[in-house]
Amino acid sequence: MGSHKKLFSFFCHFLFLLLSGMQVEARFQHYHPTKLFVFGDSYVDTGNTRIAVSSSWKQPYGMTFPKRPAGRWSDGRVLSDYISKYLGLKSPVPYSLRKLMPQHLKQGMNFAFGGTGVFDTSFPFPNMTTQIDFLEQLIKDKVYTTSDISNSVAYISVAGNDYNHYLSTNGSIQGFPSFIASVVNQINTNLISIKKLGLKKIVVGGLEPLGCLPQITASSSFQQCNSTFNDLTVLHNKLLNKVVTKLNQESKGHTTYLILDLHDSVMSVLNHPSTHNIKNPLKPCCVGVSTEYSCGSVDLNNVKKYRVCDKPNSAFFWDMLHPTQAGWHAVYNKLQTKSVLRQLLK
Numbered sequence: 001m002g003s004h005k006k007l008f009s010f011f012c013h014f015l016f017l018l019l020s021g022m023q024v025e026a027r028f029q030h031y032h033p034t035k036l037f038v039f040g041d042s043y044v045d046t047g048n049t050r051i052a053v054s055s056s057w058k059q060p061y062g063m064t065f066p067k068r069p070a071g072r073w074s075d076g077r078v079l080s081d082y083i084s085k086y087l088g089l090k091s092p093v094p095y096s097l098r099k100l101m102p103q104h105l106k107q108g109m110n111f112a113f114g115g116t117g118v119f120d121t122s123f124p125f126p127n128m129t130t131q132i133d134f135l136e137q138l139i140k141d142k143v144y145t146t147s148d149i150s151n152s153v154a155y156i157s158v159a160g161n162d163y164n165h166y167l168s169t170n171g172s173i174q175g176f177p178s179f180i181a182s183v184v185n186q187i188n189t190n191l192i193s194i195k196k197l198g199l200k201k202i203v204v205g206g207l208e209p210l211g212c213l214p215q216i217t218a219s220s221s222f223q224q225c226n227s228t229f230n231d232l233t234v235l236h237n238k239l240l241n242k243v244v245t246k247l248n249q250e251s252k253g254h255t256t257y258l259i260l261d262l263h264d265s266v267m268s269v270l271n272h273p274s275t276h277n278i279k280n281p282l283k284p285c286c287v288g289v290s291t292e293y294s295c296g297s298v299d300l301n302n303v304k305k306y307r308v309c310d311k312p313n314s315a316f317f318w319d320m321l322h323p324t325q326a327g328w329h330a331v332y333n334k335l336q337t338k339s340v341l342r343q344l345l346k
Contacts, residue, residue, distance in 0.1 A: 033153045033201065033344065035108030035144075036084055036092050039131045039194075040157030042114030042322060043205070044080035047071025047094035049114045049125060055296040055319075056114060060286060060308050064325050073114050075285070075312045076325025079205070080110060082332040083155055086341055095134055105143065108152060111135065117162035118186040128156070128186075132193050139197060149198040153344055155260075156194070156204040158187060163210065163232075176232055184239040191247060195255045201344055202255065204244065207236045208262045212270055214284040215320040222283040225270075237263055258340050265334040269316060269327070276330035278316050285315035285324055295319040 038044050042056070047070060051057040054071070062069040065076035071094065072078050084091045084107070092108035093101045111131035115123030126134070138144055162183050163176075171179060187204065194202055211229030214222060240259060247257045273281040286295035286308045293305040295318070309315055316327040323331065335341055 033087050033089070033151060035106070035148060035152040036080075036087055036089055037108050037135060037152055037154045037199070038080045038083075038092060038110040038112050038157070039128055039154065039190075040112040040205070041116050041159050041161050042073040042078075042112075043159040043208075044078060044110065044155065044157040045071065045073060045094075045112040045114040046078065046080060046091055046110050048096045048110065048112060050096075054114060055294070058296040058298075059304070060306070061296060063308070064312055073322045074318045074325055074328065077328060078322075078325075079157065079328055079331070080112070080155065082328060083203075083341075086332075086336070087153060087344065095131075109135070109138070112157060115161055117160075117165065118158060118183055118190060119162050119165075121161050121165040122168065123161070128158075128190050129193070132190060132197070135194075136197055146198055150200055152199055152201075154194050154199045154202045156187070156190065156202070158183070158205060158207065160207060160210050173228070177235060180232065180236050181239060184236060184243055187240065188243045188247070191243075191257060195247075195251070200255050201258070203258045203260055203340070203344065204240065205260045206240060206262045207233045208266045209233050209270075212266070212282065213321055214282065214317050217282050218320070225282070233263060237261075256343065258343055260335060260340055261338060262331065265331045265338075268334050269330045273316065276326075276333065277314065278326065278330060279311075279314040280309070281316050283315065284317040284319050285309040285312045286319050 049056060049071065055061060056071050056073045057069045059069060061075065062072060063075050081091045090107045092110045093104040095109055095111045098105065098109060111134050113125035115121060116125045116127050118128045120127050139149065166179050191202055191204065209225060209230045210216065210233045211226035216226045216229055217224065244257045244259050269276050269278065270281045273279065286306055288294045288297050289305050289307060295306050297305040299305055312318065312324050313326040315324050318324040
């Protein structure tokens with residue numbers, strides 16, 4: 001009888017240790033998304049824009065990574081590559097190339113097209129609503145299951161192409177604030193559409209400081225940012241914060257909406273470039289030999305009409321709009337010090 005008591009006591013003690021261990025394990029367990037779905041523009045496009053019409057498929061784009069043009073608007077990796085890395089995933093396959101690389105569909109998919117916005121722009125590529133429709137169709141076609149979607153992260157990049165288009169079609173500075181409100185309202189609609197597809201973690205990029213882009217700072221010989229455009233950027237981000245706060249209140253924990261603060265991260269790098277081994281914070285690395293040419297331009301005889309700096313890894317900007325791989329890496333390092341990325345793994 002005593003041996004039975006001892007056995008029972010041992011069993012209870014073993015069960016207690018087992019359950020305690022499971023509790024500890026659960027406490028430290030991290031959520032690991034299985035897929036990343038990317039929507040937006042050239043800050044995250046990894047090869048969707050057509051080869052025939054896109055500079056991103058021409059030399060010298062891709063010279064740092066993967067050592068050849070591959071559809072990224074930089075000398076190397078872009079923001080979506082670093083977000084994928086953080087999540088422990090490979091960069092998702094571009095939607096346009098999905099049939100050529102079916103084995104990579106398990107990482108998710110990148111629907112972003114360079115030059116696009118939440119509304120139509122001068123670039124003849126799918127706007128964000130259409131990009132979201134692409135994912136909805138793939139779900140209907142059973143390329144992705146409900147489980148796939150609910151265990152995934154969505155990243156939305158809105159880098160300002162709507163605003164470029166607004167200004168290029170004679171939009172006024174006076175009318176800019178109301179146009180910003182309409183852009184943010186459309187982002188709100190897009191975020192809700194993504195949630196309805198079943199995604200539980202949705203991240204939207206805040207707007208980078210538009211007044212610091214080389215196409216704006218060229219007028220000061222790349223010496224200083226334009227405060228008017230940066231003030232408009234701040235307005236966009238304030239309105240976006242309101243929208244995301246409201247969406248989180250309404251979702252009651254079922255869906256988490258997050259903002260990746262690109263504005264503060266980019267400004268931090270530009271204000272303290274040496275901390276990130278950046279020597280040229282505002283001057284772009286790759287430029288046209290004159291104003292009629294741009295990075296990647298060639299003449300009718302296929303003679304290159306652009307110049308590339310000696311050390312792209314010392315420049316923040318690659319061309320007149322886009323960061324270098326070193327620039328994106330510096331921004332990524334700054335973002336890792338904030339809590340938003342960590343919330344993706346909870």
